[in-house]
Each structure stands twice: as structure tokens, then as C-alpha cells.
Amino acid sequence: xxxxxxxxxxxxxxxxxxxxxxxxxxxxxxxxxxxxxxxxxxxxxxxxxxxxxxxxxxxxxxxxxxxxxxxxxxxxxxxxxxxxxxxxxxxxxxxxxxxxxxxxxxxxxxxxxxxxxxxxxxxxxxxxxxxxxxxxxxxxxxxxxxxxxxxxxxxxxxxxxxxxxxxxxxxxxxxxxxxxxxxxxxxxxxxxxxxxxxxx
Amino acid sequence: xxxxxxxxxxxxxxxxxxxxxxxxxxxxxxxxxxxxxxxxxxxxxxxxxxxxxxxxxxxxxxxxxxxxxxxxxxxxxxxxxxxxxxxxxxxxxxxxxxxxxxxxxxxxxxxxxxxxxxxxxxxxxxxxxxxxxxxxxxxxxxxxxxxxxxxxxxxxxxxxxxxxxxxxxxxxxxxxxxxxxxxxxxxxxxxxxxxxxxxxxxxxxxxxxxxxxxxxxxxxxxxxxxxxxxxxxxxxxxxxxxxxxxxxxxxxxxxxxxxxxxxxxxxxxxxxxxxxxxxxxxxxxxxxxxxxxxxxxxxxxxxxxxxxxxxxxxxxxxxxxxxxxxx
Ligand code: FES
Numbered sequence: 001x002x003x004x005x006x007x008x009x010x011x012x013x014x015x016x017x018x019x020x021x022x023x024x025x026x027x028x029x030x031x032x033x034x035x036x037x038x039x040x041x042x043x044x045x046x047x048x049x050x051x052x053x054x055x056x057x058x059x060x061x062x063x064x065x066x067x068x069x070x071x072x073x074x075x076x077x078x079x080x081x082x083x084x085x086x087x088x089x090x091x092x093x094x095x096x097x098x099x100x101x102x103x104x105x106x107x108x109x110x111x112x113x114x115x116x117x118x119x120x121x122x123x124x125x126x127x128x129x130x131x132x133x134x135x136x137x138x139x140x141x142x143x144x145x146x147x148x149x150x151x152x153x154x155x156x157x158x159x160x161x162x163x164x165x166x167x168x169x170x171x172x173x174x175x176x177x178x179x180x181x182x183x184x185x186x187x188x189x190x191x192x193x194x195x196x197x198x199x200x
Numbered sequence: 201x202x203x204x205x206x207x208x209x210x211x212x213x214x215x216x217x218x219x220x221x222x223x224x225x226x227x228x229x230x231x232x233x234x235x236x237x238x239x240x241x242x243x244x245x246x247x248x249x250x251x252x253x254x255x256x257x258x259x260x261x262x263x264x265x266x267x268x269x270x271x272x273x274x275x276x277x278x279x280x281x282x283x284x285x286x287x288x289x290x291x292x293x294x295x296x297x298x299x300x301x302x303x304x305x306x307x308x309x310x311x312x313x314x315x316x317x318x319x320x321x322x323x324x325x326x327x328x329x330x331x332x333x334x335x336x337x338x339x340x341x342x343x344x345x346x347x348x349x350x351x352x353x354x355x356x357x358x359x360x361x362x363x364x365x366x367x368x369x370x371x372x373x374x375x376x377x378x379x380x381x382x383x384x385x386x387x388x389x390x391x392x393x394x395x396x397x398x399x400x401x402x403x404x405x406x407x408x409x410x411x412x413x414x415x416x417x418x419x420x421x422x423x424x425x426x427x428x429x430x431x432x433x434x435x436x437x438x439x440x441x442x443x444x445x446x447x448x449x450x451x452x453x454x455x456x457x458x459x460x461x462x463x464x465x466x467x468x469x470x471x472x473x474x475x476x477x478x479x480x481x482x483x484x485x486x487x488x489x490x491x492x493x494x495x496x497x498x499x500x501x502x503x504x505x506x507x508x509x510x511x512x513x514x515x516x517x518x519x520x521x522x523x524x525x526x527x
Contacts, residue, residue, distance in 0.1 A: 023418070025420060096397045096419075097396060098397060098420070098422055099392070099393070099420045121398065122396075123398070126423070126425055127425065
């Protein structure tokens with residue numbers, strides 16, 4: 001089961017939907033790990049999208065690649081990581097035209113970063129579709145050293161850059177595609193609660 | 201659109217002006233230029249803004265919105281271009297037949313309900329007939345910042361092509377004109393195809409043209425937020441009706457050729473407005489009770505609000521036994 005219902009939170013927290021086929025001249029689909037399942041569901045609703053689809057997929061150790069390839073998208077690319085794929089994404093967006101539909105699915109970190117690229121290329125965020133699948137890990141920014149820690153699964157956690165103990169907030173930055181992590185023991189150094197897995 | 205209006209004042213601030221020039225452009229369209237009577241500079245505005253002109257027509261006050269079509273950076277002169285509508289309610293006829301150079305009038309500060317999205321990579325303009333006016337000021341504005349724009353302008357005949365010569369002379373590669381009488385039409389689907397990501401489209405013209413651009417763009421996958429339109433509705437005439445204004449404790453008659461808003465104003469009751477064309481939301485009025493049918497013509501209220509909750513008196517009417525408004 002790759003779907004998870006996030007608890008309701010503050011307005012800053014992104015809300016994800018369910019991908020649906022929309023009319024467009026071209027369809028750019030970006031997914032990581034279990035996000036592949038959302039693309040398979042989308043193709044099941046309207047297989048004709050694939051003739052004009054470009055799929056950028058980051059498996060993160062899963063093996064959906066063959067199933068995605070079997071959808072016969074116009075273009076298919078598999079990258080070892082988001083960072084390794086971002087050059088290709090930028091190139092695609094730089095050459096894209098009005099009428100491009102963007103579908104993002106998988107982890108929050110992937111969707112946030114890819115949405116940021118699409119917005120910078122001129123697509124309003126209100127028309128970019130997203131669907132969360134797979135890991136609920138968060139991409140966190142340390143508000144103190146500004147370093148980003150990927151795939152955070154516990155609260156609190158240790159900043160991978162400066163080593164501070166950070167509390168996981170729902171306060172989100174669309175520009176950074178990251179949640180904010182704030183020092184939890186500033187007043188009383190060393191008084192750090194036992195880390196708990198997110199959403200448990 | 202739904203948020204309640206921010207301020208409830210009758211119209212924007214007024215400016216006292218003198219008509220500095222009256223320039224007939226063709227059989228139907230005349231340009232009116234204004235200068236301030238106090239000699240101060242006009243406020244600058246943004247392309248696409250309009251002003252509401254007050255006309256004193258033999259004891260009857262007419263207030264009509266017109267797009268400002270002069271250069272937004274020119275603080276010495278404002279200009280509007282008015283198309284004569286012989287079937288209309290008389291505002292444009294008043295401008296054409298009664299307004300002379302040297303006359304004193306009042307107009308409102310500019311209000312913009314149709315502004316450029318300056319984040320756009322490119323601006324694609326679609327104008328039909330007198331719908332050219334807001335684009336004239338937008339083009340001035342974009343030319344100052346070397347903006348990327350293109351105009352597709354459809355007119356009935358060469359003789360009625362308002363500003364066609366000027367536009368084609370100044371911007372030969374950016375302006376494309378289509379003549380109805382030569383069976384030319386805007387190749388909309390082709391034009392929407394292949395535009396760079398982040399292009400915004402703007403349309404001003406008859407209702408059919410506006411609907412066509414919205415529908416064609418959304419079928420081609422354009423984001424709604426990147427297709428902008430402006431249509432001022434003129435209040436339509438209709439059967440006279442009676443309205444009870446409960447806050448002011450008055451019962452008024454709305455004549456065949458006046459709008460509900462005009463009838464409220466004629467009774468000396470202050471009512472808020474900005475556009476007088478069903479677009480801005482400022483005149484939104486609560487319905488207290490009614491027995492009859494509404495004729496809603498605005499672009500503002502949600503369908504559920506139109507079901508007896510609210511009315512936009514600048515363009516909408518009522519037929520039936522009784523109507524009571526919270527005004
Ligand atoms: S005055 Fe603008 S909608 Fe009525």
C-alpha cells in the first residue's frame with residue numbers, strides 16, 4: 001500500500017491530490033519509487049496520454065522500471081537520483097510550450113523540488129498536479145545553518161550539516177521545497193526528547 | 201470570485217478634468233482626451249485600467265466605464281476611445297454628440313481589473329473591435345520595458361479598424377489584423393499551439409470571442425490562471441420594477457432604461473460601485489426577501505449566491521411581485 005493520508009495541519013503544509021488525465025499538448029510525468037504506481041493508475045485511466053508523455057523516473061531501489069517502460073511513453077528516462085535528473089528536467093522545461101501538463105508523484109521531497117523547477121519555468125503552481133506515494137520522509141532545512149537533510153523519518157532529528165537537534169515543523173517553504181527544522185534544545189542543551197518516527 | 205468587497209464607497213476618488221481634444225477616428229469611434237483642471241499631474245496607472253466618466257445629461261447622471269488607452273506613464277493626459285452605440289442606453293451617444301473640447305467633466309481615479317501578469321514570458325493579446333482599447337495602454341507599458349508581446353486584432357472592415365494604421369506602422373511584426381468582411385478570422389488554435397511556457401493570453405471583445413478564447417485555451421491545456429479577459433457589460437434595459445430599500449426606508453421604481461444601481465442613486469441613496477459592468481464585485485448587495493425571478497447578468501456571484509441571496513445592481517434586474525434589498 002503506497003498511499004498515506006496526512007493529518008490535517010497548518011495552511012503552510014502542502015496538500016496533495018490524485019493524478020487525473022487532463023487535456024494537453026504534452027505530458028511530463030516525474031516520479032520516484034512508489035510514485036510509479038500513480039503513473040500506472042493514470043495510464044490505466046487514459047492510455048492515450050502516453051503517446052505524448054515524457055516520464056522521468058527515479059527508482060530509489062524499487063523495480064517498477066519495466067512496468068513504466070511497458071506503457072510505451074514517447075520518452076522514458078531513469079535516473080539514479082533527483083539531483084542527477086534535474087539537468088534533464090530543466091532542459092525539458094526550457095524547450096516546452098504552453099499546453100504542457102505536469103504530473104508529480106512519489107515523495108514530498110521529489111514533488112516539491114520538481115514543482116519548484118516547473119514554477120520557475122512559468123507554470124502556475126495551481127495547475128501542477130501532485131499525488132503522494134510511498135515514503136512519508138521529509139526534506140528538511142535547518143533554519144540555523146540552512147543545510148538540507150533529505151529523507152528525515154524521525155522527530156527530532158540531527159542536522160546532517162551542523163549537528164544540532166532539530167524539531168520537525170509543518171512550516172513549509174515552496175521556494176526551498178523543504179520543511180523547517182528548529183533547534184529543540186537551545187534553552188537547555190542536551191535535553192532532547194527521544195526521537196519518534198513521523199506520524200506515529 | 202466570491203470574497204466580499206473590501207470597501208463600500210460609491211466609486212473611486214474623483215478627478216476634475218477638462219476635455220482637451222475630441223478626435224473622431226472613424227464612423228463609430230471617437231477619442232476623448234482629458235487634462236486636469238487643477239493643472240496637477242494625473243496619477244500614473246497600469247495598462248488595462250479603466251476610469252468611470254460622469255456625464256450630466258439633462259438632469260440625468262450617467263456613469264460609464266471606459267478603458268484608459270493613453271500611455272500609462274504620461275501624466276499630462278488621459279485618453280479614452282468611445283464607440284457610438286445607437287441601440288445603447290445613451291452614454292456613448294452623449295459622449296459623441298454633446299461633449300466638446302473645453303467641457304469640464306469628472307472621471308474617477310484609474311481602477312485596474314485587467315492587468316498584465318508581469319511574470320509572463322510573453323503576452324498574447326486578442327482584441328475584437330473596440331476591445332482594442334485596454335491593449336493600447338498595455339502595449340505602451342510593455343514597450344517601455346522591452347516586453348515580449350503580440351497582438352491579434354479582429355475588426356469588421358478596414359474603415360472601422362480603430363488604431364489599425366497606427367499599430368501596424370509602429371509595430372509591423374507584432375500586430376496582426378483580421379478583417380471580417382474579407383472572411384479572415386483569428387487562427388486561434390494555431391496561435392495557442394507552440395507558445396513558450398509561461399505565455400499569458402488576454403482577450404477583450406464581444407462575449408462570444410471571450411468564451412471562445414477561454415474554451416480553446418483550456419482544451420489545449422493552458423492553465424486558467426494564464427488566460428485573462430475583460431468584458432464590461434452595459435446594463436440591459438428591461439421591464440420596470442419596484443424595489444424596497446430597507447436600510448434607507450425607501451421604495452423606488454427602476455425604469456425600463458436604467459439600471460437598478462442608477463435607480464438607487466437617483467433616489468439619493470449612496471451605493472458602492474467601481475466598474476458598473478458586473479466585473480469588480482463592489483456593488484454586491486444582499487437580498488432581504490423576494491417574490492419573483494432575478495435576471496442576473498454579472499460575472500461575479502457564484503450560482504448559489506444568485507439563488508436569492510445577492511444581486512449586483514449595476515447590471516442585474518428583477519421581474520416579479522416584490523424585492524427587498526439590504527441597502
Ligand atoms: S459595480 Fe462592479 S460589479 Fe457592479
